[in-house]
Amino acid sequence: MMENKEQLLEKWHRGSGIMHISHLITASRHQRFHRIVGTFSSSLSAIVATSIFVAALEDSSQMALYYTASGLSLLAAELSAANSILNFPKSAEAHQRAGSMFQGLRRKLK
Structure with missing residues (x-):
């Protein structure tokens, strides 16, 4: 009977270790997604603003530039x-908290 309890505790210890690490990895990934999407969105917005001013200053024969700027504007708004909506920082914080809880559980099981 003692052997079963020890095996169960060891199994829980391993499982909590896996959960601890996976939540920390996911938190890091969500923080990275937030930075990438935010940077890309800001860059596109700057490009669009510049393109619109250039198109306005030049003659109206450059409709391709205008349509490209419009498409980039829509993409920037969607990003x-x-x-x-996805709120990566909040999700990352939740995974960080869950990872810390599993780390505490792991310590208690050890």
């Missing part, structure tokens, strides 16, 4: 919305 900003996605970054807000």
